[in-house]
Structures are given as C-alpha cells and as structure tokens.
Amino acid sequence: MQEAWRDEILAKRVLVAIFNKAEKLGREVRFMDVCGTHEDTITRYGIRSLLPKNVKILAGPGCPVCITPVEDIVAMMEIMKKEPSILVTTFGDMYRIPTPKGSFADMKSRGYDVRIVYSIYDSYKLALKHRDRLVVHFSPGFETTTAPTAGMLWEAIEKKVENFKIYSVHRLTPPAVEFLLEQGTMLDGLITPGHVSTIIGVKGWKYLTSRYGIPQVISGFEPLDVLISIHMLLQMLIEGQAEIKNEYERAVKYEGNIEAQKKIDALFNVVDAKWRALGIIRRSGYVLKKEYEEYEIRSSYEVNIEELPDLEKGCRCGEVLRGLILPYECPLFGRVCTPRNPVGPCMVSYEGTCQIFYKYGSLYG
Amino acid sequence: MRIKMMHGAGGEAMDELISEFILKTFKLKSAGSVSLDDLDDGGSIKYGEEELIFTIDGHTVKPIFFPGGDIGRLAISGTVNDLAVMGAEPLAIATSLIIQDGFAGDDLKRILQSMDETSHEVPVPIITGDTKVVEEKIGIFVITAGIGKAKRIIRDSGAKIGDVILLNGGIGEHGFAILSVREGIEFQSSLNSDVSPLWSLIKEVGEAIGWENIHAMKDPTRGGLSEALNEMARKSEVGVEIWESNVPLNPAVKAASEMLGISPFDMANEGKVVMFVSSEYAEEALKAMRRHPLGKDAAIIGRAVEQYKGKVIVNTEIGGRRFLEKPLGDPVPRVC
Numbered sequence: 001m002q003e004a005w006r007d008e009i010l011a012k013r014v015l016v017a018i019f020n021k022a023e024k025l026g027r028e029v030r031f032m033d034v035c036g037t038h039e040d041t042i043t044r045y046g047i048r049s050l051l052p053k054n055v056k057i058l059a060g061p062g063c064p065v066c067i068t069p070v071e072d073i074v075a076m077m078e079i080m081k082k083e084p085s086i087l088v089t090t091f092g093d094m095y096r097i098p099t100p101k102g103s104f105a106d107m108k109s110r111g112y113d114v115r116i117v118y119s120i121y122d123s124y125k126l127a128l129k130h131r132d133r134l135v136v137h138f139s140p141g142f143e144t145t146t147a148p149t150a151g152m153l154w155e156a157i158e159k160k161v162e163n164f165k166i167y168s169v170h171r172l173t174p175p176a177v178e179f180l181l182e183q184g185t186m187l188d189g190l191i192t193p194g195h196v197s198t199i200i201g202v203k204g205w206k207y208l209t210s211r212y213g214i215p216q217v218i219s220g221f222e223p224l225d226v227l228i229s230i231h232m233l234l235q236m237l238i239e240g241q242a243e244i245k246n247e248y249e250r251a252v253k254y255e256g257n258i259e260a261q262k263k264i265d266a267l268f269n270v271v272d273a274k275w276r277a278l279g280i281i282r283r284s285g286y287v288l289k290k291e292y293e294e295y296e297i298r299s300s301y302e303v304n305i306e307e308l309p310d311l312e313k314g315c316r317c318g319e320v321l322r323g324l325i326l327p328y329e330c331p332l333f334g335r336v337c338t339p340r341n342p343v344g345p346c347m348v349s350y351e352g353t354c355q356i357f358y359k360y361g362s363l364y365g
Numbered sequence: 366m367r368i369k370m371m372h373g374a375g376g377e378a379m380d381e382l383i384s385e386f387i388l389k390t391f392k393l394k395s396a397g398s399v400s401l402d403d404l405d406d407g408g409s410i411k412y413g414e415e416e417l418i419f420t421i422d423g424h425t426v427k428p429i430f431f432p433g434g435d436i437g438r439l440a441i442s443g444t445v446n447d448l449a450v451m452g453a454e455p456l457a458i459a460t461s462l463i464i465q466d467g468f469a470g471d472d473l474k475r476i477l478q479s480m481d482e483t484s485h486e487v488p489v490p491i492i493t494g495d496t497k498v499v500e501e502k503i504g505i506f507v508i509t510a511g512i513g514k515a516k517r518i519i520r521d522s523g524a525k526i527g528d529v530i531l532l533n534g535g536i537g538e539h540g541f542a543i544l545s546v547r548e549g550i551e552f553q554s555s556l557n558s559d560v561s562p563l564w565s566l567i568k569e570v571g572e573a574i575g576w577e578n579i580h581a582m583k584d585p586t587r588g589g590l591s592e593a594l595n596e597m598a599r600k601s602e603v604g605v606e607i608w609e610s611n612v613p614l615n616p617a618v619k620a621a622s623e624m625l626g627i628s629p630f631d632m633a634n635e636g637k638v639v640m641f642v643s644s645e646y647a648e649e650a651l652k653a654m655r656r657h658p659l660g661k662d663a664a665i666i667g668r669a670v671e672q673y674k675g676k677v678i679v680n681t682e683i684g685g686r687r688f689l690e691k692p693l694g695d696p697v698p699r700v701c
Contacts, residue, residue: 008682011683015684044687045681045687046680046681047683047685050683223685224683340378359690360687360688
C-alpha cells in the first residue's frame with residue numbers, strides 16, 4: 001500500500017503534469033507546508049529538487065516544540081526548583097530546547113528528575129508506578145498531540161490518578177496560519193497538514209479559505225501525496241478557484257474525529273497564546289478549564305517569569321518559522337548552529353525545519 | 366569538557382573525541398603503511414616483505430543476548446570483519462573478558478560457546494586472552510583483538526571515480542533488532558541481527574574478480590551506511606551517488622523504521638560490507654556475493670562520481686536528490 005505512494009513512475013507522471021501546469025501559470029507560486037512531517041517528506045525525498053523553478057515550497061510553523069515559549073520552559077524549571085521531588089516527563093527534543101536559563105537537560109544534569117518519553121501514555125504509566133510522587137508531563141503539541149493528552153487526562157480524572165498533572169503548551173494550527181497571512185507572508189496555497197486534519201477535519205481549516213481566499217489541499221505524508229497536492233493547488237490557481245480540497249481522503253473526514261474533538265473541548269478552553277519567535281496569536285492555545293485545573297501544574301504553583309528573549313542574537317528561526325527564509329539563508333546554519341550545538345529551537349527539534357534540512361542534506365533548490 | 370554518551374555514538378561527536386583527544390595525544394602511531402592517523406578499520410605492521418593487519422574492538426552491547434546473536438558472536442564477528450574489510454585473512458584472535466561480580470556462569474558459558482562456534486565459521490583460532498572480574502555493574506564486556514594477513518591491503522580511501530558500489534544485503538538489521546528488545550517493541554515479523562563474520566564472503570569476491578579490483582571496502586557498523594559511505598567519500602575524495610530504491614531492506618526493518626521515524630541508513634549493521642569495485646568487474650562481483658549465503662540479497666547500490674567530492678548524494682525513491690549526511694548521533698524517534 002505504502003509502496004504505491006512512493007512509486008517513481010507515478011511520481012514522474014505527476015511531475016510532468018506539475019511542469020505543464022507551472023508553465024501554463026507562468027509566474028512564481030509559493031506554497032507553504034505547516035507540519036514538520038510534511039517538511040520531512042519534502043526534504044527527505046528531495047521534492048524541491050524535482051519541482052519547476054517557479055514553484056517554491058516554504059516551510060511554516062510546523063514544529064510545536066520550536067514554538068513553545070521560553071517563559072513556559074523556564075516556569076516549569078522554576079516549579080521544579082520549588083518542589084524538587086517532582087518527576088517531569090517530556091519529549092526528547094523538548095528536553096534539549098535551549099532557553100536563556102538553560103534546558104531540561106541541564107536540570108537533569110543538576111540532579112532533577114526529568115525523563116524522556118515517547119508519548120503521554122509513558123508519562124501516565126510512570127504516575128501509576130510512582131503513586132507517591134507527583135508526575136508532570138510538560139506537554140507541547142498541536143491538535144494531533146492534544147487529542148491523546150485529552151484522552152489520557154480523562155482516564156486520570158476517571159481513575160482519580162491525582163499525582164498526574166500536565167503543563168499544557170498545546171497549540172492550535174489554523175490560527176498560526178491566519179497570523180502569518182495577516183502579517184503579510186505571501187502565499188498562493190497551503191499544503192494543509194493531514195495529521196492535524198484527522199482531528200479537526202476539513203471543516204477546521206475551511207474558514208481560512210473563505211476569509212483569505214487561499215487555496216488549500218489537505219495532504220498525506222507520502223511523497224506522492226505531496227506531489228499530488230501540489231498539482232491540485234496548481235490546478236486551482238489555473239482555474240482561479242480558491243477552495244479547500246482533501247487529497248488525504250484515506251484518513252481525513254470532513255467532520256474530523258468528533259470523539260476526540262469532544263474530549264478536547266470538554267477539557268480545554270481556547271485562549272490567546274504566545275508562540276516562540278512569533279508572538280501572541282489570537283485564540284491559539286489550549287488551557288485546562290477551571291473545573292479541571294487541578295490537573296494543570298500551574299494551578300498549584302505560582303511562578304512569575306519575566307519576559308525573556310526568544311532567540312539568541314543572529315538566530316533567524318523566527319523568519320524560518322514564518323516561511324520567509326529557508327534554513328540555508330541563515331548565516332549560522334550548519335556553521336555555528338548544528339544539531340549538536342543548536343543555537344535556536346528550529347535546529348533542536350526533529351520537526352524543526354533547520355534540523356530537517358541539516359539531517360537530510362537538502363540540495364539547496 | 367566531559368565525555369558524554371554521544372561521544373561514543375559514531376557521528377560528529379565521536380570524530381571530535383578521536384581527533385582532539387586520541388590522535389593529538391599519541392605520538393608513536395605507525396608500524397606500516399596504515400597508521401592510527403588513517404582511522405581505518407585496522408592498522409598495518411610491516412613484517413619483512415609482507416604486511417600484517419592488526420585490529421581491536423570492545424563490545425559492550427546491551428542486552429548481551431539479542432535476536433540473531435549475542436555478545437560472543439558479535440565480539441568474534443566484529444574483529445574478523447575489521448580485518449576482512451582490509452582484505453586480510455584472519456590469522457588469530459585474542460580476547461579479554463571483563464565480567465561483573467555475580468555474573469551468571471551459565472550465561473558466560475553460552476557466550477563462550479557462541480564465540481567458539483563463530484570462530485569455527487571463519488575459521489580463526491582464539492590463541493590468547495585475559496580475564497578480569499570487577500564490582501562495577503557492567504554485566505560483561507568482551508574485547509577482541511585480531512591479526513590477519515592481506516595479499517593486498519584494501520583501504521577506505523582507495524575508491525576511484527567510476528567504481529561501482531556493492532552491498533551484500535539489507536541494512537539496519539542489527540540496530541533495529543537491538544532497539545526492539547531494548548524498547549520492548551514487537552514488530553509484525555521477527556527482526557534478527559545480521560551479526561556474522563564476513564571473511565568467507567569477501568574472499569569469494571576477492572578471488573573471483575582479483576583483489577586489486579576491490580578498490581575500497583568498509584563494514585557499516587555504528588553510524589550505519591550513512592557514516593560508512595561518507596567516510597569513504599571523504600577519504601577517497603570522490604563523490605558517492607546511490608539509488609535509495611536499490612539499497613536492500615528487510616520488510617521488518619522497513620516497518621520498524623517507519624514506525625520509529627529512524628532512517629535505516631543510520632542504523633548499525635554487523636554483517637554487512639560496502640565494496641567499491643572496478644566497474645568492469647561489477648557484475649562478476651555481484652554474482653560472487655550472491656553465491657554466498659550472506660550475500661544472497663546483494664545489490665549494486667551506486668557508484669563513485671566526479672561531482673560533489675567528499676559527499677554522498679542519494680537519488681530518492683521518487684527520483685529527487687539530496688545529500689546523505691552522517692547521522693547526528695544515536696537516532697531518537699520523532700515526536701508528533
């Protein structure tokens with residue numbers, strides 16, 4: 001099944017069609033992906049190297065770990081200092097994200113108990129295993145990750161696992177795209193993330209097209225998915241349409257995953273939230289509702305964190321996240337800033353555009 | 366600076382450890398045409414008219430018993446393969462066992478038997494050794510040194526533009542087999558380590574096409590095929606071009622790599638060899654490899670090219686192009 005989505009002959013056929021359409025259009029067009037997994041596919045399969053010169057793919061804010069505010073990471077670390085017995089879990093890339101006050105990895109080397117998990121389920125299991133300890137999952141992620149967080153919290157609530165809490169830095173994706181459009185990032189179309197769409201459905205993205213006239217194709221993650229989506233976007237541009245289409249029909253329904261949406265809506269409120277290197281984005285963050293706030297660690301500890309600089313001097317992660325530049329346009333990329341010595345969050349996360357470019361040695365255009 | 370796990374994980378961090386600490390400290394580093402500075406799979410000793418190859422390898426694998434092998438088989442294979450990829454017939458092995466206080470005697474016996482069986486496969490005698498028991502919780506470390514004799518020494522740095530690149534079978538099997546036990550992940554089909562001594566396979570090819578027509582050879586262990594090809598491209602000053610869809614891949618490895626988001630190119634092998642051979646002998650070399658049980662899935666995966674000297678270019682499954690970089694260290698799954 002998967003193989004068919006990587007078939008070279010089919011890919012060539014789609015590419016011929018893409019070249020025809022691109023020639024017909026004549027002008028330069030810019031499409032954006034807003035998902036680390038899409039960027040991974042695009043870079044890993046060398047898709048940019050296959051496209052016509054006038055079809056540009058930008059990478060947007062597709063990395064939840066990269067945009068997690070510095071102040072939240074520091075706040076979590078301050079809470080640990082107040083209560084050193086807390087066991088904190090988070091994902092492997094979050095663990096290494098640098099802030100002006102250090103990283104979770106630094107906390108670990110100072111003797112605090114920070115553990116890397118692959119999912120919130122592992123964290124929950126730790127809470128069951130250590131009932132005498134407070135286990136806090138520092139929880140970043142877009143809708144795709146918010147869904148399992150909600151599921152796990154419901155179980156904790158039902159089973160009264162009171163030593164399990166989260167620090168929610170969950171974010172919503174469509175408001176970030178809207179923010180970029182309002183800020184003036186020039187786009188001709190959106191390669192809309194399939195995973196997020198399995199949760200929020202086609203309907204979750206529709207308003208972007210009706211409000212901003214931007215064509216969208218919800219895309220799967222195999223290379224042919226991406227090529228077909230690019231072709232569909234070109235087709236819409238030629239026909240002067242601005243619609244939202246679903247290339248990833250095998251996984252995404254119009255309504256999305258209603259069960260997951262219900263679980264998320266019952267637990268979380270949507271609020272204005274900060275994105276690292278982007279700023280405050282309207283109605284883009286998930287916080288636990290008042291009645292469940294005991295499961296949010298911030299409700300038990302008050303810490304006040306002054307505003308900190310998002311990025312080190314010279315780091316252009318912000319422009320990378322906005323889709324204004326690709327990593328190799330940053331003078332630090334690959335020289336000063338590497339995955340071993342990352343300067344900015346885009347180089348730390350597996351979903352960060354800079355790390356993806358570095359890892360797969362993209363042949364720059 | 367403190368030495369961290371990543372300094373031992375292959376990749377850039379390990380390069381730094383080796384060059385900054387080891388190569389800068391040692392001054393007497395050469396006994397023949399291949400010295401410590403060459404960082405090849407072994408060094409050479411000039412002995413009269415001939416040259417001997419000498420190598421050593423410490424084995425610390427966890428768990429010590431894993432699907433497809435154990436630390437004993439690994440210890441013999443690892444050292445035999447380091448000799449074999451330099452074109453050297455293994456003559457003898459020395460072994461040092463460092464054992465934790467309280468280690469199960471039955472397990473030790475199993476490991477020793479496995480070493481014995483593997484040495485018969487080659488065949489190579491184990492002619493000397495040393496045993497230590499320590500209090501530190503290490504389980505068991507098995508260190509093996511090997512000595513061999515080459516008709517013609519084959520280096521990492523001998524690849525020539527136009528050479529064809531062969532690989533004897535599927536990549537990443539050892540790495541994923543170990544990871545699956547360590548993480549407690551079950552895959553749809555069994556995933557076994559490829560750990561095997563490669564001398565007889567390499568000999569088959571060397572004798573079929575003539576040793577002088579194998580220009581460069583390496584076993585892609587830690588750091589996987591990515592690391593091995595990059596090393597060879599850099600040392601030989603050639604570009605390396607490979608076709609991703611030609612690289613053999615066991616379906617279980619493929620499934621595991623998809624699930625965990627780890628490239629099989631970055632995963633360790635313990636029974637694989639990459640060979641750069643003269644293009645006119647490529648087909649014959651391939652046939653010779655395939656005659657051997659450890660080479661039945663052998664394939665031509667690429668060639669050495671003029672462009673992009675020192676780099677590895679991959680033609681992806683759908684025909685796109687990118688560089689294949691050295692792994693960043695121990696691969697870790699992506700989130701999301």
